[in-house]
Amino acid sequence: xxxxxxxxxxxxxxxxxxxxxxxxxxxxxxxxxxxxxxxxxxxxxxxxxxxxxxxxxxxxxxxxxxxxxxxxxxxxxxxxxxxxxxxxxxxxxxxxxx
Amino acid sequence: xxxxxxxxxxxxxxxxxxxxxxxxxxxxxxxxxxxxxxxxxxxxxxxxxxxxxxxxxxxxxxxxxxxxxxxxxxxxxxxxxxxxxxxxxxxxxxxxxxxxxxxxxxxxxxxxxxxxxxxxxxxxxxxxxxxxxxxxxxxxxxxxxxxxxxxxxxxxxxxxxxxxxxxxxxxxxxxxxxxxxxxxxxxxxxxxxxxxxxxxxxxxxxxxxxxxxxxxxxxxxxxxxxxxxxxxxxxxxxxxxxxxxxxxxxxxxxxxxxxxxxxxxxxxxxxxxxxxxxxxxxxxxxxxxxxxxxxxxxxxxxxxxxxxxxxxxxxxxxxxxxxxxxxxxxxxxxxxxxxxxxxxxxxxxxxxxxxxxxxxxxxxxxxxxxxxxxxxxxxxxxxxxxxxxxxxxxxxxxxxxxxxxxxxxxxxxxxxxxxxxxxxxxxxxxxxxxxxxxxxxxxxxxxxxxxxxxxxxxxxxxxxxxxxxxxxxxxxxxxxxxxxxxxxxxxxxxxxxxxxxxxxxxxxxxxxxxxxxxxxxxxxxxxxxxxxxxxxxxxxxxxxxxxxxxxxxxxxxxxx
Numbered sequence: 001x002x003x004x005x006x007x008x009x010x011x012x013x014x015x016x017x018x019x020x021x022x023x024x025x026x027x028x029x030x031x032x033x034x035x036x037x038x039x040x041x042x043x044x045x046x047x048x049x050x051x052x053x054x055x056x057x058x059x060x061x062x063x064x065x066x067x068x069x070x071x072x073x074x075x076x077x078x079x080x081x082x083x084x085x086x087x088x089x090x091x092x093x094x095x096x097x098x
Numbered sequence: 099x100x101x102x103x104x105x106x107x108x109x110x111x112x113x114x115x116x117x118x119x120x121x122x123x124x125x126x127x128x129x130x131x132x133x134x135x136x137x138x139x140x141x142x143x144x145x146x147x148x149x150x151x152x153x154x155x156x157x158x159x160x161x162x163x164x165x166x167x168x169x170x171x172x173x174x175x176x177x178x179x180x181x182x183x184x185x186x187x188x189x190x191x192x193x194x195x196x197x198x199x200x201x202x203x204x205x206x207x208x209x210x211x212x213x214x215x216x217x218x219x220x221x222x223x224x225x226x227x228x229x230x231x232x233x234x235x236x237x238x239x240x241x242x243x244x245x246x247x248x249x250x251x252x253x254x255x256x257x258x259x260x261x262x263x264x265x266x267x268x269x270x271x272x273x274x275x276x277x278x279x280x281x282x283x284x285x286x287x288x289x290x291x292x293x294x295x296x297x298x299x300x301x302x303x304x305x306x307x308x309x310x311x312x313x314x315x316x317x318x319x320x321x322x323x324x325x326x327x328x329x330x331x332x333x334x335x336x337x338x339x340x341x342x343x344x345x346x347x348x349x350x351x352x353x354x355x356x357x358x359x360x361x362x363x364x365x366x367x368x369x370x371x372x373x374x375x376x377x378x379x380x381x382x383x384x385x386x387x388x389x390x391x392x393x394x395x396x397x398x399x400x401x402x403x404x405x406x407x408x409x410x411x412x413x414x415x416x417x418x419x420x421x422x423x424x425x426x427x428x429x430x431x432x433x434x435x436x437x438x439x440x441x442x443x444x445x446x447x448x449x450x451x452x453x454x455x456x457x458x459x460x461x462x463x464x465x466x467x468x469x470x471x472x473x474x475x476x477x478x479x480x481x482x483x484x485x486x487x488x489x490x491x492x493x494x495x496x497x498x499x500x501x502x503x504x505x506x507x508x509x510x511x512x513x514x515x516x517x518x519x520x521x522x523x524x525x526x527x528x529x530x531x532x533x534x535x536x537x538x539x540x541x542x543x544x545x546x547x548x549x550x551x552x553x554x555x556x557x558x559x560x561x562x563x564x565x566x567x568x569x570x571x572x573x574x575x576x577x578x579x580x581x582x583x584x585x586x587x588x589x590x591x592x593x594x595x596x597x598x599x600x601x602x603x604x605x606x607x608x609x610x611x612x613x614x615x616x617x618x619x620x621x622x623x624x625x626x627x628x629x630x631x632x633x634x635x636x637x638x639x640x641x642x643x644x645x646x647x648x649x650x651x652x653x654x655x656x657x658x
Contacts, residue, residue, distance in 0.1 A: 023219070023225070026216060073399070074400060
């Protein structure tokens, strides 16, 4: 089967720097679920400095994006939030990993 | 010397200045209770963890300092969920400490194990699962700081039993957690705010819980008086501006007066302070205050533009903002607007009641207010009585109305009143409740009797879930479904059974004398007041409608 990207280019990426502990994923994913924000992909890995992780979130280019960001900023374990328009959404294309 | 996690917690609570906590012990909090026995902290034994949670909230709402609640794992934790969610929606600083099964058993479906951390993620400001006794030294002070800083809220600390029992050497105690300094507006924002007020012809203030939280009552009064601005309040704004003031517009929204809605419609400047544009306040938001430029001041950045776009959004403390804006304002009330305000208030007055015959709920609320005094702390439950109190009780001071606004929790009133009375010894506390609400936490009458707190429980008894009945009456063709109680408990006998003085003013020939007598004596009392089942809270804006489309009179239709 020929593999094509399943990720439309209209998506946006938000980068988070978070405290590296087991609950942080629940906080971030739960926020998107209960506020009915679309979260389409998550990539997460530890930072070399230790104790912190970088999380990339793939979200729809929704009208409420600023509200999403402000709500993320309120989470205690989220240390930094920024948009990453420089990254291509195809980063999240896991079809090749199948 | 080594001390264990439980003792570390009680020492940290003492260092935090916590004098009273509420809770119920259980298997996973036994070490903590053992430590409490050796501590200065006074423990109030509730009869249900939800009651304990609302006692903690009552302490917090009355003082602004974080109240503390203790619950065991499993059902203890699930029972406090409602009180945590309630504190979140009303932005009330609270710290909930829950016991958890020992670390080694987490994830094994152990006895009384529940994922408290996971359950409280969506309803707490922050939450912790403590993994070692040493962590408590940073987590506990941080929890208090978080609960009280910025927009206040509930913080949950889940402490496994083995962590409570782990002994460690404490070299140095951490500094108690304290409220972070309030954020302040920029000079540009202050100038823009002042300019908008100066230029406006028809300004209106809309104030809420954020004014209470930032203790900005005097500044709001200065702004209103100085520039001649009428003041509409959300439920949690009541008390932050004196009800008797000529510029008071009372509560806005679903049960607000016609004049309040009209003045908001006519406003060319809306000054929204510490509010979140809740649907109960704004009605249909697209038709709320459509002609006004909006200045929105709130400590929570995510509230600005969330529901109503602001022309000037200021993420800052309300008091800190007004302190900087006020000196820039000329004290020049806009006389035309003041005349218009007076005219509309005269033509479409705020709800009023002049008589003391107790036939109407409004008159009853006022009769009680007269006897309770202006600094009385009032708690309410949720329902018709709550809205009658909001409409008719002449609140003069902040933190004198404690009510579940956001979550709307029936069962809030009684335990919150106990908490308020504990936090403010000597204060008169009145709990307005309904027969539906009181039954939801009636077991706390035992706690009330034990503490002997000066709480007068005023029971508006209509044998219905009144606000449900009212909506079925108004919007569902009068088809009453499950809103009438066919059994009418003898609340006077029940209260007496708990050892609480109780009277029924319906049976008393001299109802007012009866009230006088209740308020003359110290300590707890319950007053049962029969209310006509057909009485509706009016005006009422149908849910989803614009505030101007309020129903002001109920057509008398027989639903027999």
